[in-house]
Amino acid sequence: MPLPLTAEDRLHLKTLQPQIAASPKGRGQLIPLLQMAQKALGYLPDEALSLVADHLAVTRSEVYGVASFYNQFRFNPPGKNPVKVCMGTACHVRGGEIILENFERKLEIREGETTEDREFSIERVACVGCCALAPVALVGETLHGHMAPSKVEGLVLRVRLEKEKAEREAAHS
């Protein structure tokens, strides 16, 4: 089941609409437009695919066919702290899969999914390009090298604690 659109998503869709309308037409624009939509929303909900399809006068299934072919496009909203586990060859040799499993177990979601509170999502990425630090995982924008299963819990906990702290401070002020 796709997660429902949030108010924020709707806002982004609204600003996206004129941007797409103002773009040039032509089949070659399909991928750039999908990239533009994903940049605005973080993912491609059905509504965004429709916008692109209508603009280029192609069917929605055709747009979905192209979008689902490429790894870049996602149909689930990313979490606020997207967890990206490197699955490059070097990370695999050093146990990247075990790291991925640990995140899946701790967050109780599978790779490609987002937690219900939209705090975390997990995805596997091909080489991040710092093979010397393998195995590697990104939480948000921060890269964590030399990952170990026991570090996973700490990372998740840290994000949750920081959030709680921010909420407490917000409540105080």
Next chain:
Amino acid sequence: MARIQAAYRILADEARTRREQFDQSSLPKIHIGMATCGIASGALETKAAFETALADRGIDAHVHTVGCVGHCYAEPVVVIDYPDSGFPPILYPEVTPGKAKMLVKLFLEEGDPRFEHIMGATVENEMIPSVMEFARFSREKRVVMDRCGRIDPEQIHEYIADGGYGALAKALCGTPEAVIAEIEAAGLRGRGGAGFPTARKWRTARAAKGSDKWVVCNADEGDPGAYMDRTLLESNPHQVIEGMIIAAMAVGASRGLFYVRAEYPLAVRILTAAVEQAREMGFLGADILGSGLDFDIDLFQGSGAFVCGEETALIRSVEGYRGMPRHRPPYPVERGLDGRPTVINNVKTLATVPPIVDKGADWFRGIGTADSPGTAVFSVVGNVTHPGLVEIPMGVTLRELIFDICGGIPNKKKFKAVQIGGPSGGCLSAEFLDTPVDFDALTRVGAMMGSGGMVVMDEDCCMVDVSRFFLDFTQKESCGKCTFCRIGTRHLLDILRRLTRGEGREGDLEQLETLSRAVKQGSLCGLGKTAPNPVLTSLAYFRDEYEAHIKEGRCPGRTCRTLTAFYIDLDKCARGCDACVGCCPVEAVFTTSNRKKGIDQQLCVKCGECMVACPPDYDAVVKISPAALAPVIERPAEKKTEN
């Protein structure tokens, strides 16, 4: 002709003056490597630390961001050039923010370069040993990556001051035929992996009928484990752009396209800025350098499909469709993008063009072997002491590359295999270590140059699992057009998965071989034709490992998790040390009656954390395959404390 040279000379003189002012300044210069790998290792924090420390202490210095030097093991890498200190420019590895602050205080303020942190000087001198004394530096031969890590990729004048765009001016003074002849004489072969002669491609495109020809730079680097194209675009984009303009001039193209992965945001940003700067300087656009050549470059962000590295699939993707390859002929050089003749070259191929035009075919022929002249760039990663990007002359043996240049296998482990060319390549065993690295020699032994990814594996790697890993990748990335690739890779993967779970059957290996050959024959493009290579080579060179999985349920590398078990040697375990208990992510470690520890095999996920956590003095955790060999230690019944 004189006009072209005069136009170039004005630009070059101005750039050189600017660079000389910088070089001759007596202020200390801090060069920080800021490509993706550097940033991943914390170069941004290091740079900020330098800037804060300089401001706090009121020291005037240039902080100069450069690209990547390729020494990933040492990132963040910093070179400090402080002429007034009397020391030569010094290279520091692993400069953390703390180290940065310390260097500002002790070196820039007090004049002590802190010898214990130095890797070496970047030039020969009397005081500090030069980095050139290390094989990792001295055995390299840099053609493509020569300027990486020396210049700021975002400043076009630094490239021009270093002789950049001079090859373009030289090429423009001659004829397109002369350029193609020079490339042909140099014997340049495509660096994308297949090694097709570049001159032949260009000549066909030149002869092809049609206007509005395209030159496309293929920077869709999809191999998980190779990143030299990205590093090159991030560290020295102008050399690639220059090569592209020369290619355009040679084939008579008017439009250019960079096909870069959207997953490389930094490369996309730097490249966009570089194209803009080149346009401002008059190297792109109408009437380039007054030569009458019109050529401009666009950028297309590839959306991450491995198959789009194949040229016809790449074209489909740019046209807005699913990136599926089509039959050749017609080749893209005859009918490509928009039906126009299209030359598609790899990033490294294009980056090799300017040095050839500049220094001549004979110089290029002097590097490498007769059939594969020039250099090869590898990303050497995995179980190796000095991983990173290495550019070597073709013909260097694998042994020299892995052991002499990259420092061999760490942790006193033994070398087992090297995987070359990523998902299309093959695994070679120790007996092939003396194979020279060139296009033909590698293909002969079943591997291939491919993307240039090289993963070194030690004795603890399982070859069946590595094959499964690559098949997992190619199976996901198969576009689905050819039945053999779509379904055949799936079956290969299913068998390999079964093997790694210890459910192998008699006849599986023969089936793997039959299927592999069928997939190779029945696939249209390079993805399917090469996808079985990891299986075939590992079957040929490591068959005993496959057999151990099937016949004994044993994984010799002790990697396949169903076939291995961890247990705690009660004779070695120390009472009361709870290191393993604390680190276990699934609470599988329990305390037995005499306060020693045991592992609950039902709960254990075999992550190996307890083995790392167990203090070396005890070294009590044992990994064993087959799993049944682990002694059973009963978990004591839970003591009821409440209720």
